[in-house]
Amino acid sequence: MGHWSRPPRSIVVLALVVAASASAARTQLPETLSLLGKPLVPPPLPAERRRALEADLATARAAYENDPGSTDAAIWLGRRTAYLGRFGEAIEIYTRAIEGHPDDPRLYRHRGHRYITLRKFDLAIKDFRKAVDLIAGKPDEVEPDGQPNAKNIPTSTLHSNIYYHLGLAQYLKADFAAARDAYRLCLGVSKNADMLSATTHWLYMTLQRMGLKDEARNVLEPITPGLDVIENQAYYRLLLFYKGSRSQPSLKSEAAVDAVTIGYALANRTLSDGGTADAVKQMKSLLDKYGDQWPAFAYIAAEADVARLDKPRRPPRGD
Template sequence: MPPGAQALSLLGEALYAPELPQEIRADYEAKLAQATADYRADPDDADAIIWYGRRTAYLGDYLKAIAIYSEAIEKHPDDARMYRHRGHRYITTRQLDAAIIDLRKAAQLVAGAEDQVEPDGLPNALGIPTSTLQSNIWYHLGLAYYLKGDFESALEAYRECMKVSTNPDMQVATSYWLYMTLRRLGSEDEASIVLAPIDAEMEIIENDGYHQLLLMYKGELPLEALLTEAEGDDGVQNATLGYGIGNWHAYNGRPKQAETVFRTVLHSPQWAAFGYIAAEADLERMGR
């Protein structure tokens, strides 16, 4: 891997930490400085290590974040959170097999335990966390399998995730990947069942892109509305909508249109976005 690169894409291209607007970078750096101070004050504290890793990753140093979580696992080998967070960053850096190992371990550690709300490092507009430890474990495990093209295993993980997706935001996020997994498996009737409870009146705080895509798949939102949204300034949202639109073309038998949209997604600098990684995975499977 070239010096300074954080990862190699699934298409073999070097990926570097994306540029951040100056104001955002300054905010992230200040929060990392505090997290670093907290960690140094008590390097064995599990929460301090987690936030040190999370704040490091938000600035694009994913490899250092992985190293931090690896240290955390040595100190707290039975804490599922460490494997959950390292697994996430293994996905970011395209180390999918390692991600699956970590996330399966996390799932084993939380089996039978009470779920817990996971605090947001990048809070939404209302400052209300929408995910839990267990939903994040299953969600990321499903994604890792999906990116590998192991749709049967992804289906199993997303079904587990639905069991712990207890608010509209997590319900639409999980339903989105579950729906696409079923379509990739050719299970169109089952996929339609996933869409049944989705409606325009759901109170969504942060997962608007997934909600809009599901409404489009259901025939309640025109494609044109999403295309306009996908041309906005939010790189992560653009990748989410772009991949969802491209995938819609793919499972409806329009591979050329799908490839065109997937390539457009890769023009975004937000290469850590799940839609971006999924577009890479599909292009790699297409032999492109």
């Protein structure tokens, strides 16, 4: 009978490296391509944050498996999956739920959001329009937060989220007239300072892009110092800046997602004032510096603008 011998340490180390590389490759498969052709992998998460999100997902999955016919369980499973950067998987969850509950507007609202994340704007618009039809004549409802704010107070509703994301998807398609209409509807159901700030900000940028400077200034009228904004401080500070009530926000001391929000807004201002080349340069710098923020709305907007506006120059024609 032969004796088993332990493999050399170098082989063990190599095997571990290969296994780790294979695991990393599995977790780093692209979710989609950017509008500029770049593979987009799930953004990195701090270890402690990832563990907490995975625990939340396990709880949501258990609830779904216990009651797979529940729309609420499907929504939370999709949301918890998306928080881990698995956006395509979240879309699949919502799609399966829609097959069983085709008249629930919440499913189209959440799937549409993740279609935006994956740069599938036409599909997003289709979902949000379906959701608009389904909420017609029905009372609004508060939407619970999946990632609660500092005060643990939900700041959005089903109707406001549907109109808000519809406006965003249309903005990203450069259909600014349609985006204006959606944001106007959203303002009508924006009942707190956070939704007022977020909606007004995107409406203001939309009107700027349409060249409607006076109308853009008019939408700033309800924005005053001292509003009780919990989440959307970056939008609020930008609105006060637009109104002349504070100095231009700086990107230096901002969290990455807020830096993207502010950076895009300032570039959009440059673009609206006719400085296309400078605006594109600012946006490209933003995309390069904050690549891990690719699911953020302002990042997607910068990407969409660069894809449309940064056309390669044709070489001069010879004689």
